[in-house]
Amino acid sequence: MPRRVEHYRGLTQVSRLRLLRAVQRKPGRLLQELADEAQVHLNTARDHLRVLEEEGLIVSAPVETGRRGRPPLGYSPVRRADQTPQARRRADEAKQRGRMLRTVAPDLDPGADLGDDATHQLDALYEHLEDAGLEPEISEDRLTVGLMPCMYQEFIDEDRPLVCSVHAKLVRHQLEQVSGPVELRRLHPFVEKDRCLLVLGLAGQEPRVRRTGGVSADQDETALERHAVTAMRSHAD
Known part of the structure; x- marks a missing residue:
């Protein structure tokens, strides 16, 4: 997009x-x-x-x-789009822009595979992550999201795991705000020095991608931050 x-x-x-x-x-x-x-x-x-x-x-x-x-x-x-006018507006605008894009470029439409509700969830998630400066790369086939946390690179090391835990919950909440089956399943902080990976899934189905390591989405922020520290240090010079 x-x-x-x-x-x-x-x-x-x-x-x-x-x-x-x-x-x-x-x-x-x-x-x-x-x-x-x-x-x-x-x-x-x-x-x-x-x-x-x-x-x-x-x-x-x-x-x-x-x-x-x-x-x-x-x-x-905010857990539901109807809790605030800002969240409602973002969800509606993401849905409209996604529809417009797929009208001009039908080859980008994953609707036949995922269904409209899941597609609209991904539209809203993409715009949330893009607005947050994380340069998302969403694979509709694999249901993964690659992130390049460029705007947070200047944070000192002790603060960067904080970014991971905050954004993990924002992703969870963003998916909840738009009705649909897409869920956050697993987080892989710093799979590369400047790249993180999110694994999504459809409710009632196994994730389409299985990758070792990472942290389950149902673990608390302490576990995620601890894993992020370990992953970050593994890329230290």
């Missing part, structure tokens, strides 16, 4: 990624607890969370405390 100029500003700073990871790790928490975990100033955390919410990555909702006055906000990751 052609490149677009809409990018996730919220994913370009490590402090925002730390906050997003904190939201993903335990949804519904309040500002102060998230700021403490991410080790950022309260006002900075408030601004970062606003940016993440404006981009449709998280959603806030009042939390009843039983105290007088305005209730505080709890923050959670």
Whole structure:
């Protein structure tokens, strides 16, 4: 698909990624607890969370405390496109652009093999990863996604595994936002020095690709980050 100029500003700073990871790790928490975990100033955390919410990555909702006055906000990751107008717009636009592309280039249409719902999921996933600067290469036949995390190469080593765990959950959530059978099955961080691989699958079916190593998608972020560190070090000079 052609490149677009809409990018996730919220994913370009490590402090925002730390906050997003904190939201993903335990949804519904309040500002102060998230700021403490991410080790950022309260006002900075408030601004970062606003940016993440404006981009449709998280959603806030009042939390009843039983105290007088305005209730505080709890923050959670967006799991459904109807939770925020931004997520709904991105899903709809990805679907429209995918249809337009396949009208002009019918040979790119995997619909006969995957079905419309799965195809629309891949459209939305592609645009999410493209907007995040990860240069996705999706194989509809093999149901794999190659990623080139170019915009994160300048992060210090201890922060790059954080990028892996945050994006893994974003991929999972993105696939959940568009109704369909495609699921994230396995993650292979740093299969090459500057390349990662995602293995997808259709619900109720075995993955089309079997590759040794990597981390199952149902493992927690600690396991993924630990594996990412090991894989990253294996490519060190």
